[in-house]
Amino acid sequence: MKVAFIGTHGVGKTTLCFELAAVLKREGIHVDIVKEVARLSPLPINQKTSLDAQSWIFFTQMAEEIRAAHQNDVVVCDRSVLDNYAYLMLACGRQLPIERFMHHWMKSYDLLFKVPFSGHLAASATRTPSSPRPWTSWWTSSWPSATSPTSAWHRAPSRPGSSGSGKWSCAIPRPSGGWSEATFVTWISSKALEPA
Secondary structure (H helix, E strand, O other): OEEEEEOOOOOOHHHHHHHHHHHHHHOOOOEEEEOOHHHHOOOOOHHHOOHHHHHHHHHHHHHHHHHHHHHOOEEEEEOOHHHHHHHHHHHHOOOHHHHHHHHHHHHHOOEEEEOOOOOOOOOOOOOOOOOOOOHHHHHHHHOHHHHOOOOEEEEOOOOOOOOOOOOEEOOOOOOOOOOOHHHHHHHHHHHHHOOO
């Protein structure tokens, strides 16, 4: 199972990744976190970025996901290729070959969680405070269902031997009081523990 937390920088994705991984490890599940690969970039990011730097981040994300999936039952991703492409597109414009590949790679995620902007952003260790936040308009225009009050998506199965379309669905209802970190981590860990 591969889970990705997506959204702009400073909204709490990393915290949720570590909390979920801790819960799963306590249950005896082999889990790894693919940390935000932009933190490892040997090339400049933020205002001095380039197509080479953003491409390195995009493709390194996929390589790390492959590595983690080969060695673990559950992979928790602090960002996805969708995030990486949003930053690439903001810095360098649309890159259609990469965009097509991004759409293909998105099928590899079992659960996708957009961590919403709550009005207060924490400082980001990777992105500078003046870095643009590409999620505001791009996310809504690219994924119209993002305007729903739901911040969790699941993908109908499309793997061999399963039924389903493989399309993303906003079918996970938001609890009446919203997702607290505790209820979210409990819910997602129950999904990871379900038999395949």
